[in-house]
Amino acid sequence: MWRCCRRVARTFSPSLVSTGRFSPLGARRSLEFDLRIISSTTRPLQAIAVERMFRTDLFYLLTVVEILLPPLRQRTADIMELTRFFSDRLSQRMGTGVPAFSPAARRRFLSHDWPGNVMELRNTVERALIHGDFETALGTAATRIEIEDLAAVERRHVLAVLDACDGNRAEAARRLGVARKTIDRKCRSWGL
Secondary structure: HHHHHHHHOOOOOOOHHHHHEEOOOOOOEEEEOOOOOOOOOOHHHHHHOOOOOOOHHHHHHOOOOOOOOOOHHHEEEEEEHHHHHHHHHHHHHOOOOOOOOOHHHHHHHHHHOOOOOOHHHHHHHHHHHHHHHOOOOOOOHHHHHHHHHHHHHHHHHHHHHHHHHOOHHHHHHHHHHOOOOHHHHHHHHHHO
16 A cells, blocks of 8 residues: 555646546647545554655545544454444355354454454455354454453453443443542553
């Protein structure tokens, strides 16, 4: 994506988007067109534009609406919902049933880091449907839970509860049965 983006940035004329018109090679008049550009990057585009590694005029043309989507490992509340979504959709397409989702499989899915984000989750669900078992779908990558220390488990759980409460620390403290100051202190120590 980055190489493709750099190639487009070198040859792209911002006037195409701003005017909505272009002239085909050899034509005597310009043609009107409707264009919407949706792009994504894993690097902060503004910083790259400031470093002059990306055209600033193209950056300002592209940043009409910016949606920041954190990686799946920071959105643990979405994992089970996406798993259900992919299970339903893929099982219909493949003509298979959805295997039972055990508590052990749930723990494995929630504790996995998902470095491949949503595509890794989708492929893992497809693998589970093919093999008929969610518990072994992650293979050896899911054994991280056995060696995880208590602090990491605590952090993951507190962040999942905070995410479920839409960031409301008072509600998260109530659900966890701790004082609000405890949540504030832990978030501060985690740099949140």
